[in-house]
Each structure stands twice: as C-alpha cells, then as structure tokens.
Amino acid sequence: MQVITAVQALKQYIRVLKERRSTIGLVPTMGALHEGHLSLVRQAKKENDAVVVSIFVNPLQFGKNEDFSRYPRTFDNDCNILSQEGVNIVFNPGASEMYPDGFCTAVIPESLEDKLCGKSRPGHFRGVAVVVLKLFNLIQPDVAYFGQKDFQQTVVIRRIVSDLNAGVTIKVLPTIRDQNGLALSSRNAYLSETERNDALCLYQALIRAQSLVKTGIVNTEEMVREMEKIISQSKSATIDYISVVNPETLESVQKAQSGDVVALAVRIGKTRLIDNVILTIYEQPILSDT
Amino acid sequence: MQVITAVQALKQYIRVLKERRSTIGLVPTMGALHEGHLSLVRQAKKENDAVVVSIFVNPLQFGKNEDFSRYPRTFDNDCNILSQEGVNIVFNPGASEMYPDGFCTAVIPESLEDKLCGKSRPGHFRGVAVVVLKLFNLIQPDVAYFGQKDFQQTVVIRRIVSDLNAGVTIKVLPTIRDQNGLALSSRNAYLSETERNDALCLYQALIRAQSLVKTGIVNTEEMVREMEKIISQSKSATIDYISVVNPETLESVQKAQSGDVVALAVRIGKTRLIDNVILTIYEQPILSDT
Known part of the structure; x- marks a missing residue:
C-alpha cells in the first residue's frame, strides 16, 4: 500500500493505473475509520482493480465554531486497517497541498446547500463539493463510494457530478449501525x-x-x-x-x-x-x- | 467532421478517442468564428491527434440586459470553415442539454470575478467557469486553447483548472487584429x-x-x-x-x-x-x- 501526501506523486500513480487500464474505486474519508468506512472499502475492492482511500480532514467543510481541531485523527491505525483490506493507495494530503496560496474557486450546490444540515452548517456543503471535485479530478475514479448516513452529502455529490458532467459513478451504501442501532460515526x-x-x-x-x-x-x-x-x-x-x-x-x-x-x-x-x-x-x- | 448536439453521443465519441489514446485539443467558442478562433483551431490541429471545437452561446455568461439573443450566430458557415480546417468534432449542444432541469451548481472564481470586466458584467465569469468545466469534463482534452483578447477569461480558467486539479493544459494564443489593429471579435x-x-x-x-x-x-x-x-x-x-x-x-x-x-x-x-x-x-x- 502506497501512502501519498503530494498531489504530484498521486498524479503519477494514477497515470500508471490509467495506462494499465485499471479501474479505480475511490473512498473519500476524513479518517478515524470505522466499520461504515470499511463497508465502502470492501465494496470498492470487490468492484475495481485498484482502490484509493483519501484521508483528509477538510478544513473548508468545518464552520468557525465547529470541531475541526478536535476531530478524531487516528492515521496510523487507519493505515494499518486499510493495508489489511488490500487498499492500493492512501492519499493523505496536507491542507496547503489541497488549497495552495491563491486558491479561490468555490463550487456551490445552490439549491441544496441551505437545506437540512446546511441551515446550521453554512458553507459546509460547498466545502464538501470542492474537495470531492478535486479528489475526482486527481484520482479519476470509475466509482466513488459514500455512506447513506451522510444523506445530504450524497445528494449534493450526485448533483455536482451530474451538473458538471464529472463522469464518476456514485454508489451509496447502507448506514452501518452498532448492535443498538446507533449509526456509526x-x-x-x-x-x-x-x-x-x-x-x-x-x-x-x-x-x-x-x-x-x-x-x-x-x-x-x-x-x-x-x-x-x-x-x-x-x-x-x-x-x-x-x-x-x-x-x-x-x-x-x-x-x-x-x-x-x-x-x-x-x-x-x-x-x-x-x-x-x-x-x-x-x-x-x-x-x-x- | 462529426457535428454532435447530444451529451451522450459526445461521450461515446470521446470514449473512442480515449481508447485509441488519441490526444485531444479543444477550442471552446460561441461560434461566429473569425481568424482569432481559427488561429486556435490551427494550433490545436498541429499539436493534437484530434480537435474538438465547441460552439455554444452560453446563456449563463450573459447578463439580463446583455446581447444573448442578438449575439451573432453563423452556424452553417462556422461548420464549413471548421470542416476545411480538418476539425474532427463540432459540439453544438442546446441550452437544455447543458443545463437540464434541476441544474444548480455554481463554480465561482471568488477573488477574480468582481474585477475588471466582472464589475460591469456580474455573474459573467461564473457562467464562463461552469461551462468550461463542463466542456473539460465531457471532452477531457489534453490541451484547451483560448485567445489572449479575453484576458480575464484566461486568468479565470487557469485559476479554476489549477484550483480544481482539472488536469487540462491551457494555452493562450496572441490576439489576432485586423490591418488597423482592431482586435478581432x-x-x-x-x-x-x-x-x-x-x-x-x-x-x-x-x-x-x-x-x-x-x-x-x-x-x-x-x-x-x-x-x-x-x-x-x-x-x-x-x-x-x-x-x-x-x-x-x-x-x-x-x-x-x-x-x-x-x-x-x-x-x-x-x-x-x-x-x-x-x-x-x-x-x-x-x-x-x-
């Protein structure tokens, strides 16, 4: 399993996969992996030649008073798990790699972003939209996997993929729950x-x-x-x-x-x-x- | 030369080109072609296996009181010229093909859109940004060609390509002028x-x-x-x-x-x-x- 932090290095690995005509499954995550994430990884593994998991706690999708700084980060453990699952590439960029100086492009799902969670998390879904679009452009997955738990996120992503002709198949898998029914998060x-x-x-x-x-x-x-x-x-x-x-x-x-x-x-x-x-x-x- | 109006048909042609590993040069236009456009087409022809020219008078980049309805449309003549230049595909979609019902994604070059032309053309550059991104996703060009005359447009496009990791090389060619120096437009x-x-x-x-x-x-x-x-x-x-x-x-x-x-x-x-x-x-x- 390759752990990659630089965009340029990622591009090279993806180019090699594309030259081999390998299909690519992407599971975008913020790390702190649980069985919900792993259900996505396992499905991606079943359906594609190569699996890329991104681990990036995306600052743009957190509000000023939200939990960006204390969001759980368990990178080493995440990598151990993903390696056992047979993941090919973990992409773990720094924020400045994703949003270098001068970055100024917003991607806004206009009629969706102010509904449901968007009301109490203004700016959240444009943060999600831009990072997912960047990951899609960098990794060029055939299929990207998301959990049903983040329902509005899946609607937003399907919308921007369709609106921008991003050409990625979006698969949404069922929410994984603990034995009492609590959705894993x-x-x-x-x-x-x-x-x-x-x-x-x-x-x-x-x-x-x-x-x-x-x-x-x-x-x-x-x-x-x-x-x-x-x-x-x-x-x-x-x-x-x-x-x-x-x-x-x-x-x-x-x-x-x-x-x-x-x-x-x-x-x-x-x-x-x-x-x-x-x-x-x-x-x-x-x-x-x- | 293939004239294509439907997104699905375009995707099939592009898939064939990609399977053949043909390089693709894209010249996005709004038609009413002049020597400025043709300088881009000729450069694209020199540098790529296949050349796609899009002709789409993009409603999203016109303000309410601007010249969308009377913008010059010379489609048959444009096609004759492009055919002579050896262009492979002309993509000429209708507005509903590009912006179907429910379309709601905005792409905004935030620190660039309110400067220069943006001041008197509010919304213009987000209209440009979204249509260019859609064309890039649909056509997957190796190189896209733009004229220096639309300077701010070139800056915006370079910015969104870089910010969103769109992976398209942008080439900007010199403004073509008439014998008196008037920039062709x-x-x-x-x-x-x-x-x-x-x-x-x-x-x-x-x-x-x-x-x-x-x-x-x-x-x-x-x-x-x-x-x-x-x-x-x-x-x-x-x-x-x-x-x-x-x-x-x-x-x-x-x-x-x-x-x-x-x-x-x-x-x-x-x-x-x-x-x-x-x-x-x-x-x-x-x-x-x-």
Whole structure:
C-alpha cells in the first residue's frame, strides 16, 4: 500500500493505473475509520482493480465554531486497517497541498446547500463539493463510494457530478449501525457512556417514522411530532431538525411517499449527530366491497 | 467532421478517442468564428491527434440586459470553415442539454470575478467557469486553447483548472487584429463603419501605454491618463475601465512591470469591446559613472 501526501506523486500513480487500464474505486474519508468506512472499502475492492482511500480532514467543510481541531485523527491505525483490506493507495494530503496560496474557486450546490444540515452548517456543503471535485479530478475514479448516513452529502455529490458532467459513478451504501442501532460515526467518539445511550433516540425515532408510514400515517407533521416525542425522552438531546424530504431536491414533503427520506440532526450534549432512513411504504391491500 | 448536439453521443465519441489514446485539443467558442478562433483551431490541429471545437452561446455568461439573443450566430458557415480546417468534432449542444432541469451548481472564481470586466458584467465569469468545466469534463482534452483578447477569461480558467486539479493544459494564443489593429471579435459585427473606425482607439491607447513604459514611464496613473486622452478623441467611445494589473491576481498595480497587463473595456456606441496588451519593459542600460 502506497501512502501519498503530494498531489504530484498521486498524479503519477494514477497515470500508471490509467495506462494499465485499471479501474479505480475511490473512498473519500476524513479518517478515524470505522466499520461504515470499511463497508465502502470492501465494496470498492470487490468492484475495481485498484482502490484509493483519501484521508483528509477538510478544513473548508468545518464552520468557525465547529470541531475541526478536535476531530478524531487516528492515521496510523487507519493505515494499518486499510493495508489489511488490500487498499492500493492512501492519499493523505496536507491542507496547503489541497488549497495552495491563491486558491479561490468555490463550487456551490445552490439549491441544496441551505437545506437540512446546511441551515446550521453554512458553507459546509460547498466545502464538501470542492474537495470531492478535486479528489475526482486527481484520482479519476470509475466509482466513488459514500455512506447513506451522510444523506445530504450524497445528494449534493450526485448533483455536482451530474451538473458538471464529472463522469464518476456514485454508489451509496447502507448506514452501518452498532448492535443498538446507533449509526456509526467518527463523532461517536465524543460521546460519554450516558450520551451514547441517549443517542439511540435518533434511530428509535426513525424506526417509529418507518412504522407509522407502514400503518398508513403519511402525514409528515404527525410523523415529526411522534419522532419529537421519542427524542424528547432523552435528557441530553436537542433537536436541530427532523424533516421528511424528496431524495433529490431535499424539499420537505407534506405526505410521505416510498423513496422519501426521513432525516434528522440532534445534538447529544455538545455532539451533533445525524441519521436518516429511506421510507418504504407497502401498498395497502385493496379490500373488496363484496 | 462529426457535428454532435447530444451529451451522450459526445461521450461515446470521446470514449473512442480515449481508447485509441488519441490526444485531444479543444477550442471552446460561441461560434461566429473569425481568424482569432481559427488561429486556435490551427494550433490545436498541429499539436493534437484530434480537435474538438465547441460552439455554444452560453446563456449563463450573459447578463439580463446583455446581447444573448442578438449575439451573432453563423452556424452553417462556422461548420464549413471548421470542416476545411480538418476539425474532427463540432459540439453544438442546446441550452437544455447543458443545463437540464434541476441544474444548480455554481463554480465561482471568488477573488477574480468582481474585477475588471466582472464589475460591469456580474455573474459573467461564473457562467464562463461552469461551462468550461463542463466542456473539460465531457471532452477531457489534453490541451484547451483560448485567445489572449479575453484576458480575464484566461486568468479565470487557469485559476479554476489549477484550483480544481482539472488536469487540462491551457494555452493562450496572441490576439489576432485586423490591418488597423482592431482586435478581432464576433461583436465587431455590431459596429457601423464610423464606429469601427472609432474602435481603433482601444489598440491605439494600448500601444501608447506600451511605448510609455519603454520610455521609463511606469506610473500607472499617468499611463491611464494618457490612454484616456486618446480614447476621448473618439466621439462614440465611453470608457468602462482602463487598468494595469498583475496577470494572475488581477490586482491593480501602481508601478508597471514586465508581464503586467494593460486591459481596457470601452463602449463604442452600444457595443462593449475589450482589448489588452502584456507589457514588456526593456531594461534600461546602466550608465557608467566614469
């Protein structure tokens, strides 16, 4: 496994892969790897000749008062894991390698960036958009892999890839959860034991939403009220948002349909967590009048 | 020569070229071709296995009160010329092919877009940035060719290519002028005979700036005053801006150096024209004291 920190060196490795006509799978990460990331790496490994994992805590996607400086960094451990998974290249650039002096280009998913998480994280998604586009241009992957947990991120990335004709296939894999249902996240490391227990309310609320629609309750106001009840039972929880949205436009819907996404962000103590489910609504059997 | 209007068809042609490992030269245009464009096409032809010329009057780079609807369109004639030049592909998409419903991604060269032409053409350079990035992603050229006449455009494009690691070599070729010095531009078609004569003041002013610095007058305030004098002699001329700038940052300089660019925009009647020169300042011989 090659660990590369310089853009120029990365370009050379990619050129060699392209000359050999190797297909490339990319898993962009901020490190602090968990089983969620590894599910992406394993899928990438299955489907491509070569796998590149980027580890870059991207300053542009953190707000001024967010957790950039204390975001978990476990680089050596990450590399050990990735090496065991048979990853070919780890790209771990410094910030000045990605954003040299004079850098001034913004990539803005205009109708998507002020919705859901964008409201409380202004600038976050343009930070995501620009770094992902840079990684795509540098690594030229055939397929890039993302986790469903970061739902809005996946919508933004699909949008910019389509809008800019970036020519990368985006695959989104299911959220990986612990045995209690908590979505794996590098930020779970911030949680105390009590908070980790409180954090289960996110998934419990989502499960409740899913079961409501299966019983025919598709009015999203009612769904959200029920979810709020569940979350309010956790002492350390403060709701940022709960929303049922169209999975492409991220517009709120009034009546939930199959394929809509229930997304939420909740602060557990000082830790902001997100989670979501894609709704499946079984057709009700039509009862005969006779 | 293939004339292609659909993105999907273009992708297939490009895939074939890439499989053959053909190098690709791209000349992005808005049509209404003149010798300036053809100098780019000929250079592209010399240096690449295949040449793609895009003809797309990009609505995103026109302001609401600008000349999008009346911009000259001479498609059949353009194709005849390009066919004679041995161009391989003309890409002529419709606006909905480039910007389908839901399109919402902006690419913004933040510190460059509000300078020079950007002041009187808000939004112009983000329109240029997004269409050029799309063309680069679709066509994957080894080299893309632009004319020096659109100086700020070349600076913006170099910047976004560098910032986003787009991996395309940008070549900027000299401005082509008529026998009187008028820079060739599709918009010259708007000029009456009198206006065409008045329009010579742009280049005359630039020539004056160049000769001033060669005599040691590098104070840009003085240079601009002298240029204003020349332009004010043309009845139909209204100055938009005259500026001496650093060729990368586009910041105005107080004392001109070799490599700085004198750029101007002048309205001749209702037609806004631009032109520029790159300053060359010969070193003064150092006189001996003895």
